[in-house]
Amino acid sequence: MAEDPNRPVIVLVRPQLGENIGKAARAMLNFSLTELRLVAPRDGWPNPAAGPAASGADEVLAGAKVFDTTAEAVADCQHVYATTVRKRGVTRPVIGPDDAGRLVVTQPGRHAVLFGPERSGLETEDVALARAILTIPINPEFGSLNLAQAVVLVAYEWSRMARELGAASTATLAQPTAEEALPPAPQAELDALIAHFEALLAPRGYFLPETRAEATRRTLRGILTKPGWNHLEVRTLRGVLSALERPPRGEE
């Protein structure tokens, strides 16, 4: 799986807190990303604070590789994206997480996404390694994404694009299971439901005055047609109407 060229490598450049490395690993594995690289983690590696924060994403931490420099960390990658909110005096195309996800899925070669240290972000020399700048478009008056949230958004968009664009590697991702979508009931069943309503309502004067009867029937039909109820739902409603035909208890 680590060699799958269509999954991006996540590169944390000079991360400060082990806890945040763990959270990033957890964010990755939620979307089936497993390849983590660390550039000069401040507190060394392994870091005892990472494991608990990973909430079970231990395989990601166990497989993490450590490098001295960003250049070494991405040496085998054809595509490098630098995640940053600020312009860095480096002229590069600026793309969003959706664009990045699409590129990873569609462009052959290895892709790496760089994330900078928690406080300061990527340095100009890190950004200079990238072919594109990945910017998450956030509220300009409140830019405060933390590291794990930035990772989760990038991982999510990769996963979404992999599903949408039909990459074979998505076979393991859960699809939102469309509820066993029963089709709407046949018209005859719907008509019988409407007739049942009308049979109960007519003797109670619901369609009076006579001059309004046709419009009232049309309105009722419209309301009952709108849902597209399936066979089971129509049957349940027939049961509701049958119950309403019975007198309430104590009045029998």
Added chain:
Amino acid sequence: MAEDPNRPVIVLVRPQLGENIGKAARAMLNFSLTELRLVAPRDGWPNPAAGPAASGADEVLAGAKVFDTTAEAVADCQHVYATTVRKRGVTRPVIGPDDAGRLVVTQPGRHAVLFGPERSGLETEDVALARAILTIPINPEFGSLNLAQAVVLVAYEWSRMARELGAASTATLAQPTAEEALPPAPQAELDALIAHFEALLAPRGYFLPETRAEATRRTLRGILTKPGWNHLEVRTLRGVLSALERPPRGEE
């Protein structure tokens, strides 16, 4: 801004840790969402742990409203989405964060997204209030999104869709007719309709045996929630039920 109908309301149902409420607020404001509602927060409200975790998103916390029940929290909302990873014995369409973002941007009315408690997620009765289940498609072998990450993904997708569709929906798209444009009735009106049905059905033994009563109520709620009837349609159905309360002519 709080009245802008195209921004979703974020509803945290029985959140446990104040820290997570703060992180959710921070996640929201990164994507310009500001309306936060809390249902029965475990440790009360305000919670001193929330502010530091919000990293400056104080306006979101300051504006948070607290409710005793989920139903009260969404009473003024026409569209309710329940974020959950598991099936809950409630038949609803299952959508992703991208679908939800698209719906919020394009459908008139107020939209609320429910998030459950950190450990246990939403209860069946919370999900029953929703028109759709919002599921973030994650790695089936490692489903471990935390609350703030789920919020950030939903907020991000709203923001992305607002950018992609916002201009089009206000400028380019044909305006629907007044009738078509009526949004679904607020949750409180739908609840009143369901209560009216139940009040008529209970004395007729519809919810017996008692052991099945809860499931039967859920089924009925599901059927009546499906259509997304608007205010006028709900009012008409209330009239239908009132007519059914009257004895048929000749039996008076």
